[in-house]
Amino acid sequence: MKANKQEITLCPGESRELVVVQDQPGLAEQEAEWKITLPEGASLNMVFLSLQGTVHNRIDVSLEGPQADCRLSGLYLASGDERMDYDILLTHHVPGCRSEQLFKGLLTGRSVTHFDGLIRVVPDAQKTEAYQANHNLLLSDDARAHTRPQLEIYADDVKCSHGATVGRLNPEELFYLRSRGIPLTEARMLQQLAFVGEVLERISSQEQRERLQTRVEERLRSAF
Amino acid sequence: MNTLLNIENLHASVGDKEILRGINLAIRPGEVHAIMGPNGSGKSTLSAVLAGRDTFTVTEGSVTYEGRDLLALAPEDRSWAGIFLGFQYPTEIPGVSNVNFMKAAVNEQRKQRGLEPLSAGQFLKLMREKMAYVEMDSSFSSRGVNVGFSGGEKKRNEIFQMAMLEPRLAILDETDSGLDVDALRIVASGVNRLKRPDNAFIVITHYQRLLDYIVPDVIHVLYKGRIIKTAGKELALEIEEKGYDWLIHESE
Incomplete structure (x- = not known):
């Protein structure tokens, strides 16, 4: 299958928000590729929601002008035999840019996800700020989340961090919720919604956010 | 009057370690029971077993609540039955x-x-009313559950939740620990407002202090997983004065 490829280049000083929703069922791999370029003072807030299907997303971001600012967020809900992969390369080519990534995965069934995220900071790109986090929750014994956050830093005056976790629903929270009369399935749902909320909050339009929140909840209730 | 809660010969363990070693306790509607005892005597284990925490295994004995086998119920079922x-x-x-x-x-x-x-309006009205019981600011409602709350705020939130759910049997596990006098007074007055002839309280505490505000009908002293003494409210003053040693000697 031919990859769906998009090039996105912002104008200097432009601010843009993009929300990508992947909501096609099926196990045939849907490949998609984004090549994103941010010139001076450009600011991008991009949110990926992979709600079902087998997806392979390649995201390549270049920060090419000073004071460019990129926030990438993603949520992937993988169930059954689905596979969801994110390959991200984010390059700080010039000094004084900022990037922040937050990707969260909820997995159930026998699904498998891969998060492969590389932040590269070239030798001249001093005063870079770059952060990346990938958190996964496994809701079944057979689901597998692979995560590989990486930093390649060639400048010495930078603030960078990355972190990754793979875990399960917190049993203490679950007991607390149930002790107040919230039944097991509903308590688990509250925990899952709390987990995904951090990504959905990044959608600034209230109307769009609420609509997608409803859709995410539908997916969780039907497949998780 | 009928017994609300009846605990008979209750034994419970974590792994190989037996923590409760034969508890007997009967509570009737309208009563306030205080459970005191030194650290590690099993007070918190007893409350956790009654609420259905699965880290403890009941190995012997029974707990009957309103004539039902409490131990067979899931935590949410116990809440629906009126346990908090x-x-x-x-x-x-x-x-x-x-x-x-x-x-x-x-x-x-x-x-x-x-x-x-409840409709959104009815619910908010109820919430405001009950938050006033514990002098909680309305800004707490939009915050994450207990996230970033101080020790005192967390305890007030517990009493607020109790006020919302109006339980028949409330078990307060060291609600006074970590509270200053003001917070203690607020928490205690919240509890006192919720007292009715048809509900009951188990108040677990280390200190006599709380019992100045929430006056119990009966005080039990728990030691090494057994109740070694049951007496009236004056026992708390004696414990405050003399500690637990004399009771432990008496029982051994």
């Missing part, structure tokens, strides 16, 4: 707001009783 545990260490739940948490809890209780869910 005030946690010693309330759990923080990031991402779930206090208001959504309580709305889910209250409406689930109503559903179990065959009642319609």
